[in-house]
Amino acid sequence: MLFFTITSTFLYLQQGAIVERAFSGTAARTAAFARIDLWVNGLTLATQVLLTGRILTGLGIPGVLALLPMLTLAGFGALWIWPTFGVMALFQVLRRGLHYAVDRPAREILYIPLGPEERYKSKPFIDTFVYRGGDLLGAWAPSALAAVAFPLGLAAVGCSSLWLGSAWALGRRVKEQDPG
16 A cells, blocks of 8 residues: 555656646646546456456466556656656556556455454555655655655655555465465
8 A cells, every 4th residue: 555655646646747747737637637537447347346356366376466566667667768647647547547456455454364253454544654654755855856866756756666566465465474
């Protein structure tokens, strides 16, 4: 959740700069964001109805948990090379659509083996403190990185790589503990 949130904030900041360069005027920018949201909602709905169960069954928890970090790593790599509205929009639609349709359900599955008390303590902590901490780190990091002349794109790729490794390790650990 921490790496997802940090990379979401990085992408949000890059999105703002790209949209500002690509569209003049508030109405054009708002329309661009609305089109992205429409495509995200369509992808989410279609994926949830037609594919989520198959993806979870086919890839298993380790594969599904690694799916969004892999996409994020590829997306930031593409944005680093081609910082255009089209690349950013495609990245946002795929990332957000898969987050809502596949990643979130997979993360919720991780809470199933926990008892009610463990779930009551861990889920709110992760969903609130870790999520907001990631927002804070993601918002402050660009200024800190700029102060030491470290490219935000490289930091995003590095963060995505750490997320991929931790997601895969967590997924493998869950798979090893599964009695069935």
